[in-house]
Amino acid sequence: EVQLVESGGGLVQPGGSLRLSCAVSGFTFSSSSMFWVRQAPGKGLEWVSYISSSSSVIYYADSVKGRFTISRDNAKNSLFLQMNSVRDEDTALYYCARQGIQNPTRYYMDVWGKGTTVTVS
């Protein structure tokens, strides 16, 4: 069974740092590109970052560029999001998601974790 399990969320003060993790199982992680997507309370989905399978291609949303860093450890089947200089507006449920394997040339998410909550206050 394909599983993505996020962890590392919690309460952090403005200007502080937090490191989110996403442990995956049930598929070949090293062959899959991954995303982080967040959802503020009562709001819609907001894309945060993308990383290719080999970490050679990385993209960030403008709202987090320069503050967040995405990375992965293919040997440990894990995805990470280092969040620095956090702001009130970073408060959200953070999901990790796999790039769709049905059409690997397209950027979409076919499997999502349940998310981890980050509260900046």
Next chain:
Amino acid sequence: VLTRPPSVSVAPGQTARITCGANNIASETVHWYQQKPGQAPILVVYVNSGRPSGIPERFSGSNSGNTATLTISRVEAGDEADYYCQVWDSSTNHVVFGGGTKLTVL
């Protein structure tokens, strides 16, 4: 920017159509997600009209002109959810989500 109706209401057994608009969106590939309260999103349509394994045939997608459409036939109470369209902006290398449409089953 992807435009969409904030809400759509439909009676059980009827057809729901949820739209996602942008200038010449037909030149993009559009994907759709369903999110029920308290749950993570799930992919219901990929690349305009593809249906992932496990998604009922009642869910279908189309993309033409300035509008992409998610069509849900024979709507059931369990289809009540927020639905999001999504594209890839190749000019900025950004994922873009629509604001979400709340489907209410009357």
